[in-house]
Amino acid sequence: MSNISTQLLFGQLLIGLINGSFYAMLSMGLAIIFGLMNVVNFAHGAQYMLGAFAAWILLNHFGISYWGALLIAPVVVALFGLVMERLVLKPLQNLDHLYSLLATYSVTLIVEGLVRHQYGSTGMPYESPLPGGINLGFMFLPWYRLLVLVFSLVTCIGTWLLIEHTKLGAYLRAANENPNMVESFGINVPRMITLTYAFGVGLAGLSGVMAAPIYQVSPSMGSSIMIVIFAVVVIGGMGSIIGAVATGYLLGLLEAITKVFYPQGASMVIFVVMIVALIARPNGIFSAREKTS
């Protein structure tokens, strides 16, 4: 322990928080989609990647800055999600979950293939919109990473407030439990499902835009993070939004701490936790709510 410098520890913790921010935002979208639709959205990683590519294309082909892309790209990706829900998921809604899982996985392969064909496999850099940073004494904190942390927290808290403390959120929670009953109240549940899916996909797109200046913009960026995101959602509790967010940040930090004290274990620690969580609490640490009968 005494050999580990404060700078290394805090540097890794910052990286852990940044990774955790992406884990939290992506797993939140996945949890929302699963909670309402019972769809394991395997395309979430591809939609995250599309957000990053949309930002890159907007900058390089249309001269639209990061700040413009932060608004436009999530909407574009959400529209992609809307079309995908109508064309791919809706026809499968009455079948076993496995069908939608396979369909979304197929969409992932198609989207990744198309992007790879167009832009190649090597990643492309995206300039940080906020260069520089602040020296905290024990570590250097880049401005952009601070922005990502704050933005991610605001997004997660805002989404949680929307779902837990608004009428729309009450509809979503109720439809999560018993969509037929909510529809029998006169609420257009099919449209709510489409818009919720688009919202979850838009969150993935937003995460992709925010990731572009930190990671390389590459066709495989989604699939490499996706397996971790699934682990986060399983550990947090399928369909539990607060569970997904809390677990996302915690696992990001755990991964970073492991990197400091036992670097060889950093890439597997999340999956060790997942196995332990599955054995000890199969429904997840923050189990989703009970359903109505």
Added chain:
Amino acid sequence: MSHDGAPLLAVDNLQAWYAESKALHGMSFEVRQGELLTLIGRNGAGKTTTLRSVMGIVRRRTGSIRLAGEELTGLRTYQIARKGIAYCPEERAIFASLSVRENLALPPVLRTGGLSDDELMSAFPNLRARAGSGGTKLSGGEQQMLAIARILRTGSRFLLLDEPSEGLAPVIVKEIGQLILRLKARGFTILLVEQNLRFARSVADRHVVVENGRVVDTLTTAELDAGMARVKSYLGV
């Protein structure tokens, strides 16, 4: 009380399926404006399926379901609800993730004439006292009250109630019966599924006996009393 004139709901040759299994084999009956009609029959006769088919929850169905002359079979559940039908299912479907207050306030106001939040709380004082509790923390009777109260908010004047007395203590069943009679007195039209013959008899104007997914008899309450042996043979009691 007579309920003459055109029917509010006319079900004609209704057939419905769960996957490949046919549950209704040509149900036909009418509910008149302001009337309280029960569907009675054994378990599995098709009573609940009839309500779910009227509501569009069972989607695979043929025949005709007309509300005030307007065909409903091509509509989705939310569109049917917006025509003025409210549904209270057998399992009550109280949302566990919502408080009593949230459960009560969940259905949107679809038309004028619904009860306001204050009116609902006044009409159901037990619910006012438990407003902050989780919806499924209530007793069975309170959950049933909540399930009925909730749909009164929408403004719909035609209620489909599926076995509201099921599993409740006799004193609570009596309270539910009084509530249903108060709703009827306020002009609601009610289609009630019921296995409790005594309860059905105490509240309804007419009774439709259902067997194997079709109507086998229709009786007024006076006829029910006169032909109780026959009705009991239908119900197997």
